[in-house]
Amino acid sequence: MHLTLTHWVTKMCLPPLPWQGDRVEKVAHLQRIRKGIIMSHLKEYEIIVNTVHHKVPGPSVTFEQILQLDGVDTASVDLNLYDVDWSRGKDKGSLNVGGSVQVQNGMRFDAGKSNRS
Amino acid sequence: MLANPTAPNADVQALIDDGYSVVIVDDRYLIVENVPYCPAAGKIAYGDIISPYSVVNGVSQLNGDHTVWFTGAIPHSAQGASLRDALVADATETLVAGRKGLCRLSNKPDKAADLAQLLQSFHVKMRHYVNKLSRHARDVDPSARADYRGRLQVNARPSVFYYPNTAVARSGLDAYEDKLRQRKVAIVGVGGTGSYILDALAKTPIEEIYIYDGDKVEAHNSYRMPGALRPGGAFSGIAKTEHLANHYGQMRKGIVGRPVRIDEQNITELGDCSFVFIAIDHGPSRGLIATYLVTRGIPFIDVGIGVDKVAAQVQLHARARVTLVTPQTADLVATLPTTDDTEKAEYDNIQLVELNALNAMLAIVRYKQFLGFYTDEAEAETIKYKASWCELLVNKRNPE
Numbered sequence: 001m002h003l004t005l006t007h008w009v010t011k012m013c014l015p016p017l018p019w020q021g022d023r024v025e026k027v028a029h030l031q032r033i034r035k036g037i038i039m040s041h042l043k044e045y046e047i048i049v050n051t052v053h054h055k056v057p058g059p060s061v062t063f064e065q066i067l068q069l070d071g072v073d074t075a076s077v078d079l080n081l082y083d084v085d086w087s088r089g090k091d092k093g094s095l096n097v098g099g100s101v102q103v104q105n106g107m108r109f110d111a112g113k114s115n116r117s
Numbered sequence: 118m119l120a121n122p123t124a125p126n127a128d129v130q131a132l133i134d135d136g137y138s139v140v141i142v143d144d145r146y147l148i149v150e151n152v153p154y155c156p157a158a159g160k161i162a163y164g165d166i167i168s169p170y171s172v173v174n175g176v177s178q179l180n181g182d183h184t185v186w187f188t189g190a191i192p193h194s195a196q197g198a199s200l201r202d203a204l205v206a207d208a209t210e211t212l213v214a215g216r217k218g219l220c221r222l223s224n225k226p227d228k229a230a231d232l233a234q235l236l237q238s239f240h241v242k243m244r245h246y247v248n249k250l251s252r253h254a255r256d257v258d259p260s261a262r263a264d265y266r267g268r269l270q271v272n273a274r275p276s277v278f279y280y281p282n283t284a285v286a287r288s289g290l291d292a293y294e295d296k297l298r299q300r301k302v303a304i305v306g307v308g309g310t311g312s313y314i315l316d317a318l319a320k321t322p323i324e325e326i327y328i329y330d331g332d333k334v335e336a337h338n339s340y341r342m343p344g345a346l347r348p349g350g351a352f353s354g355i356a357k358t359e360h361l362a363n364h365y366g367q368m369r370k371g372i373v374g375r376p377v378r379i380d381e382q383n384i385t386e387l388g389d390c391s392f393v394f395i396a397i398d399h400g401p402s403r404g405l406i407a408t409y410l411v412t413r414g415i416p417f418i419d420v421g422i423g424v425d426k427v428a429a430q431v432q433l434h435a436r437a438r439v440t441l442v443t444p445q446t447a448d449l450v451a452t453l454p455t456t457d458d459t460e461k462a463e464y465d466n467i468q469l470v471e472l473n474a475l476n477a478m479l480a481i482v483r484y485k486q487f488l489g490f491y492t493d494e495a496e497a498e499t500i501k502y503k504a505s506w507c508e509l510l511v512n513k514r515n516p517e
Binding site for chain 2: 050051052078080081083085087092094108110112113114115116117
């Protein structure tokens with residue numbers, strides 16, 4: 001399943017802000033925030049999953065999305081059989097089923113099983 | 118002088134004939150006891166000189182090692198000048214041959230011919246250090262000398278090995294090796310990874326190593342085992358456990374082959390193990406064994422590799438995993454791949470001895486860390502090797 005940018009944007013919600021200034025300033029400020037957040041969601045990130053390059057909408061990707069990018073039909077397999085690990089510069093980490101991580105351009109993912117002897 | 122017909126080699130007999138009190142420990146240490154030396158000005162004390170010892174077919178094997186351990190303090194001259202710079206290479210206390218070595222002595226004879234002789238004869242080597250120490254004691258008391266009764270004592274702890282590991286003696290690793298002494302360890306699954314686990318484990322002083330596997334040796338799996346099989350062996354159809362028990366039984370005793378899979382009926386066989394390695398493909402069996410071991414409080418390591426084809430580049434994308442589960446981290450069982458993976462694995466057609474061996478050795482290092490043999494700052498719960506990244510990932514949850 002590939003998420004579209006529109007889908008991503010429509011899922012966005014803005015947190016309520018405490019505001020002390022006048023109304024004109026408040027509207028302008030909120031517009032800047034919305035524009036900034038929307039632009040950030042419109043941005044695509046290039047990530048690498050099992051050596052293959054993919055473009056994904058940010059700001060994060062999930063365990064399941066990574067497997068889908070690798071061609072795994074996540075609806076028909078036991079996800080507990082899979083490991084998803086990531087490398088982002090010096091940072092490394094693992095995703096559990098249902099977990100997500102912030103993406104950056106060039107971020108690498110390794111997704112697959114480790115159950116053979 | 119006591120002529121001792123049981124002395125195992127001419128050097129030892131010569132030391133006895135010289136009147137020294139000689140002890141051989143586990144066939145890998147030679148000791149001359151009660152050697153006088155000066156611990157301080159005008160004082161005499163006695164210590165033991167200990168050398169790594171190896172004899173092959175009656176011939177001394179000094180292996181180029183001119184050093185010895187000494188159970189006495191830093192030696193001095195009769196006038197009180199320290200001999201530390203002249204004699205002592207290392208003053209770190211080390212347990213050697215069951216005795217406390219307080220310093221390691223290193224002193225080469227001045228003449229090359231003397232050094233060559235020292236490196237060929239335990240008799241010359243031990244006398245060299247006896248003289249270096251006792252001549253200062255004789256400056257205090259001319260009658261001071263090493264034990265004059267000329268006797269031999271052979272101390273041998275029961276060993277599972279048919280010949281001693283002299284490398285341990287040369288490195289002074291007795292106390293370290295003692296940490297690896299276990300009564301019973303099991304390897305469930307001796308395929309590619311499990312057989313390499315056995316290869317390393319068999320060389321440690323575990324009394325009994327039980328190996329479980331229901332498969333037989335076939336030509337294709339002989340490509341993922343340590344060593345090599347003749348065609349007759351590769352096609353023999355012998356049980357893997359029998360082949361491996363016979364093979365490693367050449368160097369040690371205590372390898373017990375069980376040509377069966379572990380299931381609900383026989384899982385209690387693992388109940389008296391101090392540690393277990395799980396190296397199997399079948400997820401439900403992994404779950405059964407892991408759950409049983411956790412219930413019994415038995416620590417274990419589960420291993421696994423994974424390989425995917427990157428068809429566009431005609432390359433393989435590979436990974437390996439090691440998970441250590443202890444009574445304190447029993448919840449890690451939930452992270453293990455315990456479901457039935459019926460997918461036709463590409464792995465089945467690929468021989469990957471290097472991944473199996475690497476996975477096994479990572480598991481062995483983690484096992485030895487668990488036993489306190491290696492330092493362990495990371496305290497990893499899971500180690501993941503990513504071949505493509507050429508990296509090891511260490512997973513450890515932060516304690517709450």
